[in-house]
Amino acid sequence: MAVSSNRWSAILLAIFFTTANGIDIFLEWNVALDSTIKPAGLDQPVITINGMFPGPLINATTNDFVHVNVFNNLDEPLLFTWNGIQQRLNSWQDGVSGTxxxxxxxxxxxxxxxxxxxxxxFFYFPSINYQKAAGGFGPIRVNNRNVIAVPFLKPEAEFDLLIGDWFxxxxxxxxxxxxxxxxxxDGGVPNMILMNGKGPYGDPMSKAYESFTVTKGMTYRFRISNVGSAFSFNFRIQNHKMVLxxxxxxYTNQITLDSLxxxxxQSYSVLVTADQDDSDYFIVASPKxxxxxxxxxxxxxxxxxxxxxxxxxxxxLPTGPDPFDLEFSVNQAKSVRWNLTAGAARPNPQGTFxxxxxxxxxxxxxxxxMGAINGQPRYVVNNVSYLTVETPLKLSDHLVNGxxxxxxxxxxxxxxxxxxxxxxxxxSGIHKGWIELVFINQLDVIDSWHLDGFGFYVVGFxxxxxxxxxxxxxxxxxxxVRATAQVYPRGWTAVYAFLDNPGMWNVRSQLLNNWYLGHEFYVRVFNADPNPAKERPPPENLLLCGIFHDSDVSDMAPAPAPMSGW
Structure with a gap:
């Protein structure tokens, strides 16, 4: 039976509406401490999610709604942040102390x-109380909608590989x-490097090592994230090339690499083709x-x-670049460029933006x-060390003008x-204005800076x-365009961001010690329009704490915009 053009239009419209608006994904997480995992072969508490370390994969598609019901079985407060997920119009879900x-x-x-x-x-991790040092992290994939082509052939399989230093x-x-x-x-030197929560191959104290099974002739996608606290690392696979x-x-311009x-x-995807003799090969991550x-x-x-x-x-082991060769690292960083012709979340090419x-x-x-405050060393940005307060900035901003x-x-x-x-x-960040952030590293380590709520354009080193x-x-x-950029020792990195996402947004060093002791601040992007399409209202399950601990939020009206200055 023939289908009328009107009916075909309705069917196509329904398909587009469904794919454009996403689906609901419901997850339940039980977060606990486990002393039996022993990733280093030693007794120590590890933060698990549903008994897993690393935690479970969040596997979503563009525009999906992810519901994560977190049960806190720790003996102290807990928050999760979604590293790189931009929380469009919704900093209420950002999961850091300021929101x-x-x-x-x-x-x-x-x-x-x-x-x-x-x-x-991307990946997630606990954002307060130094808990990231105990685990609680896991991978996030956000897949293309079916209507937008991926700029490479579908791989045989995908592997999530979370690599990080461990204490x-x-x-x-x-x-x-x-x-x-x-x-x-002197406490910034980790004790080992884990891959997916497991110790190095051949280590006598580790319970297990990670292994990925491939079939000769097939191509695989590795989604690699640095979930560590201190070390950058160089990643490579024995006798195998990688395509970034x-x-x-x-999506990047596709370049072939020996190491990355x-x-x-940071997170990257590389394609690896199993084009060598049937054997086993080392996968290596060595600190920079x-x-x-x-x-x-x-x-x-x-x-x-x-x-x-x-x-x-x-x-x-396959050798990598000299870990102190900054010229190699900077040149590689400059070679990581945007694929201007590929579509991504939207059908228009990335180069449209x-x-x-x-x-x-x-x-x-x-x-x-670093600076000294009352005789104590602290990490500072423009000589200010961020002071975490009990009341989230976003909550106070909404209710009492800060x-x-x-x-x-x-x-x-x-x-x-x-x-x-x-x-x-x-x-203050000017809504719908372009901001330049120049991160200037006066330390003798490779630093790494992140902006919540936005992808930024890494324009210079x-x-x-x-x-x-x-x-x-x-x-x-x-x-x-990415959410985390490295800053080399005694160097600078410049990024641009378009502040079209209203909210209270965290800017932080991704090095855990630095972040915990002051390398952090917030950018408040304010839009006075009360239309929820401009910025979503607080969720119905909004938690209260700090100066609002004993308040009834239903009786509290939003405050007007705060004035700048003193």
Whole structure:
């Protein structure tokens, strides 16, 4: 029977509406401490989700709604953040101390967030109380809608590979040492590197090692994330090339690599073809900017296993670049560029959205260093060490104009204060304006900075001090768009972001010690339009804490916009 053109139009419209608006995904997580996992072969508490370490995969598609009901079985408050998920119009679900009250022990709370206009590889982790050092992290995939082509052939399978440095002992003891400044200078060296929560191949103390089974002639997608606390690492697979295809929601120009630098908080996708003899091959992650020769545990090792292989791993580990070769690392970083012709979350090519003709409305120069406050070393940005307060900034912003919690625009964004101090650092971001963030690293380690709520265009890297003349070196043609960018020792990294996402957004170092001890501030992007299409209202299950702990939110009306200044 023939189908009328009107009916076909209705069917096609229904299909488009369904694929464009996504589906609901419901997850239930029980978060607990487990001392039996022993990833390092030692007794230590590990944060698990549903008994798993790492935690379960969140596997979504563009525009899906993800509901995560988190039951906190720890003995202290808990929050999760979704590293790189932009939370369009909805910073209430961001899961950091400035936006959410924590989930108290013995209680549960449901996050509801949308993977709005996103694709790519990401991960989640606990964001408060130094808990990331104990685990609780897991992978996130956001897949293309069927109506948008992926710019490479469908791989035989996909593997999530979470790699990160790991510390021995109880994270609470380490946290206490950090707070008392006993561990800030010499305690930044991790004890081992884990791959998917497992120790290195051949390590006598580890219970197991990670292994990936492949079939000769097939191509596989590895989604690699650095979930560690301190180390950047160089990733490589013995005798195999990798084709870089995606990073944190952007399809890249496809380049063939022998090895790939992955910095703390970053995620990449590479394609690997099993084109060697049927055998087993080393998968290696070795730290950058550190000599790991004194400890075999500081090289992550797993196995690429060909399905009909009966041979053992042989030969030396595949060598990578000199860990102190910054020229290699910077040149590779500059080669990671946006695929301008590929579609991603939207059908238009990525190159439709570019920075070649934009006008900047704000520019922040952010000097990350160490300072002394009351005789105690702390990490500071423009000589201000972020002071975490009990009342979330977003909550106070909504209910009482920030009064009693923070004062807007006290944080210096152009110059460095003469003396280090604590501050609840919140700055104004101009809604729908273009902002330039220049991260200036005055430390002797590779730093890594993240902006919640946005993907930013990584336009430039440089050595030494940044000046306005440095803009002449920027790549404004095809800079990669991502959420975390590395900043090399004594160097700078410049990014652009379009502030079209109203909310209270966290800017932080992804290095856990640095973040925990002050490398953090917030950008408040305000839109006065009460239309929920501009910014979503607080959720019905909104938690109260701090100065609102005993309040009834139903009796509280939103406050007007705060004024800048003192």
């Amino acid at each position: 959410n009250c924590p989930i108290l022990p013995g209680t549960n709370w449901t996050y509801v967030f949308q993977t709005k206009d996103q694709i790519g590889s 021995y002992g109880d994270y609470k003891k380490r946290r206490s040492m950090m707070e008392r400044s006993l561990d800030i200078n 295809v995606e990073t944190e929601g952007s 630098d992955v910095h703390v908080g 900017w550190f000599n790991s020769s004194a400890s075999t545990r500081l090289v992550g090792l797993s196995v690429l296993h060909y399905s009909i292989s009966n041979s053992q791993l042989t030969g030396p 570019n920075v070649s003709n934009i006008s900047l409305t704000q520019s922040f120069q952010l000097h990350a260093s 009064s009693g919690v923070y004062e807007l625009d006290r944080f210096p964004t152009q110059t460095v204060n003469s003396e280090a101090s604590y501050g609840v650092s919140v700055v 440089g050595n030494g001090e940044w000046t306005e003349e440095s803009r002449s070196t920027y790549n404004l043609y095809d800079p990669i």
